[in-house]
Amino acid sequence: PPLYRQRYEVVRQILKEERWSPLPTKVVEFGCAELAMFQYFKQVSHISEVIMVDIDPHILDYYVCRASPLNSDFLNPRQNPLHVEVLCGSVADCDVRLLGANAVVCIELIEHLEMDIVAKLERTIFGFIQPDIAIFTTPNSDFNVLLKGMLGKFRHYDHKFEWSRSEFSDWTNKIISQYPHYKVEISGVGVPPEGKEDVGYCSQLALFIRNHDYVPTQSEDAKEVYTTCRTYDHPGK
Numbered sequence: 001p002p003l004y005r006q007r008y009e010v011v012r013q014i015l016k017e018e019r020w021s022p023l024p025t026k027v028v029e030f031g032c033a034e035l036a037m038f039q040y041f042k043q044v045s046h047i048s049e050v051i052m053v054d055i056d057p058h059i060l061d062y063y064v065c066r067a068s069p070l071n072s073d074f075l076n077p078r079q080n081p082l083h084v085e086v087l088c089g090s091v092a093d094c095d096v097r098l099l100g101a102n103a104v105v106c107i108e109l110i111e112h113l114e115m116d117i118v119a120k121l122e123r124t125i126f127g128f129i130q131p132d133i134a135i136f137t138t139p140n141s142d143f144n145v146l147l148k149g150m151l152g153k154f155r156h157y158d159h160k161f162e163w164s165r166s167e168f169s170d171w172t173n174k175i176i177s178q179y180p181h182y183k184v185e186i187s188g189v190g191v192p193p194e195g196k197e198d199v200g201y202c203s204q205l206a207l208f209i210r211n212h213d214y215v216p217t218q219s220e221d222a223k224e225v226y227t228t229c230r231t232y233d234h235p236g237k
């Protein structure tokens, strides 16, 4: 499958892993764009709430119906009902509806953000939501030598940066030093061709895991700051 589908599949597999206790039931995705990850969330039976957030109202308006229940979802419902909210807003802002999420997903988002927004993302995710797990993917610039001649400065005109493996690792370590109740596992998606293994994966992936014994702090004054684009309810058995 193409790389983007491999990324969705890897994220789905992580959400399904049996080592999570509790298994994630509420998932937040930032930078959901065309809502392409939605059908993968839907396949994870223990997920009962998905909140998808993007800053671009037009892309959400255009693609939001991808999260709508299909006839087949009524004829052959999933085990658990699934509540879906598609919200327009920035990862820089903290909306009360994000609280209680077990898992946060950011697929190819951070490289689209200026560094001041990346800093606010860290606060929103690790300081405010404090999920059990958080998953990030971003291009691995060490891999770009294999794309020579096909690229401008970056893989996409809107990228603000593309990090090498060591830059990405520095970022994850900085987060962990600020939020020491998390640990990180780094992996990747998209294997390099034979003989070129030294450049690493095409996309790099960081999985942050919160310590079991950490008790999340309370955020008392959180409000609804995002705009609701749509909510859907998928039936369960």
Ligand code: SAM
Pocket (backbone or CB within 6 Å): 030, 031, 032, 033, 034, 036, 037, 053, 054, 055, 056, 059, 089, 090, 091, 092, 106, 107, 108, 109, 112, 113, 117
């Ligand atoms: N996650 C998508 C996927 O896997 O198909 C692709 C993400 S796309 C490359 C980046 C998205 O991030 C865009 O849809 C953009 O509107 C969104 N975005 C940019 N800045 C944002 C912000 N501050 N908060 C939330 N979303 C943002």
